[in-house]
Amino acid sequence: DADVTQTPRNRITKTGKRIMLECSQTKGHDRMYWYRQDPGLGLQLIYYSFDVKDINKGEISDGYSVSRQAQAKFSLSLESAIPNQTALYFCATSDLQGDGSYNEQFFGPGTRLTVL
Amino acid sequence: QKEVEQNSGPLSVPEGAIASLNCTYSDRGSQSFFWYRQYSGKSPELIMFIYSNGDKEDGRFTAQLNKASQYVSLLIRDSQPSDSATYLCAVNMGKSTFGDGTTLTVKP
Numbered sequence: 001d002a003d004v005t006q007t008p009r010n011r012i013t014k015t016g017k018r019i020m021l022e023c024s025q026t027k028g029h030d031r032m033y034w035y036r037q038d039p040g041l042g043l044q045l046i047y048y049s050f051d052v053k054d055i056n057k058g059e060i061s062d063g064y065s066v067s068r069q070a071q072a073k074f075s076l077s078l079e080s081a082i083p084n085q086t087a088l089y090f091c092a093t094s095d096l097q098g099d100g101s102y103n104e105q106f107f108g109p110g111t112r113l114t115v116l
Numbered sequence: 117q118k119e120v121e122q123n124s125g126p127l128s129v130p131e132g133a134i135a136s137l138n139c140t141y142s143d144r145g146s147q148s149f150f151w152y153r154q155y156s157g158k159s160p161e162l163i164m165f166i167y168s169n170g171d172k173e174d175g176r177f178t179a180q181l182n183k184a185s186q187y188v189s190l191l192i193r194d195s196q197p198s199d200s201a202t203y204l205c206a207v208n209m210g211k212s213t214f215g216d217g218t219t220l221t222v223k224p
Contacts, residue, residue, distance in 0.1 A: 033211070042120075042204055042214040043160070058211070090159055094212075104150055105212060107159035 003027045004108040006091050012114045013081050021076045021111050023091030032074040033092040033105065034058075034066060043090065049074055081115040088112050119143060120207050122215035131224050135192040139205030139215055142186070148208040149181055149188045153201045154217065160204055164190060195222040 004025045013019050023032065030051045035043040045058030047066040055066060063085065067075045078085055089112075092105040123138045137151075148167055152160035164179040166172045166188065172179045178191040188207075192199055202217040 035214075040216070042216040045211060045213070048211050056211075088157075104162040104165055105160075105206075107161070110157075110159050 004091060004093055004106055006089075006108040006111050008111060009109065010112045012116065014116050015082055017081050019078050019081055019113075021089055021091075021113070023074045023076070023108055025072050025091075025093045025106075025108075027093050027095075027106060028071075029093040029095040029106075030071065031094045031096075032068070033094070034064075034074065034076045035090045035092065036060065037088045037090060037110075046076065046089075078113075078115075081113075083115045086113060086115045118215075119213045120205055120215040122203075122205050122218045124218070126219040126221060128221045128223060129195050131195060131197060131222055133195050133222075135195045135199065135220055135222070137190040137192075137203050137205075137218050137220070138187060139189065139207075140187045141205075141207045141213075143207065144183075144186065146207045149179070150206040150208065150212070151177075151179060151188075151190045152204040152206060152214075154204055155201050163203075192220075195220075197222050197224050 007022045033048045034046040044060050049055050049068045065077045088110050090110050091108040094103050094105045119142050121140050129135045151164040153163050154160040166179040166181045176193045180189045200221050202219045204217045205215040206212040
């Protein structure tokens with residue numbers, strides 16, 4: 001089974017609808033992230049969480065909200081979807097090394113979201 | 117100025133050649149540097165990480181870090197068609213910041 005899973009994998013919705021993207025992980029990592037990727041561009045950080053009680057805004061948080069329900073679950077919501085939120089969304093997890101250095105991020109398979 | 121910048125692509129090399137990918141970053145306090153490979157429509161996967169100045173080799177891949185000049189590079193030797201992908205540079209100072217990626221095509 002995959003270590004980082006995302007549901008749904010594809011979603012088509014209409015302008016103004018509220019939708020939720022879900023992410024679950026079995027890696028036991030404390031840190032979780034939500035990214036957005038537009039065609040030809042890199043990953044833009046939406047929100048990140050370093051533990052269940054710690055939620056932080058990223059570069060492009062406007063129009064999005066998150067919930068960290070448990071160490072293993074991190075959900076992204078679009079309160080009122082708009083067409084320019086059409087993108088590929090990735091969830092990722094990471095952890096710290098014992099010496100404090102930063103580990104790689106492990107990505108889920110992505111959710112392709114289309115807002116009409 | 118973007119926090120992480122990668123050389124503009126696309127980059128095309130013949131099979132067997134060396135592909136060179138470059139990345140510069142603006143935050144001098146950055147500690148960890150990563151190269152991810154992303155195939156079209158797929159999620160990024162780690163291929164190299166480097167924390168210290170100098171070179172780090174792993175098979176056909178070599179990462180080079182120069183903190184004084186604030187650049188990190190990735191060399192791919194004996195390039196194969198399966199190396200054709202977008203390569204993302206990530207710089208981590210608590211949270212990762214990604215470059216826009218360089219798309220590499222290796223032609224048989």
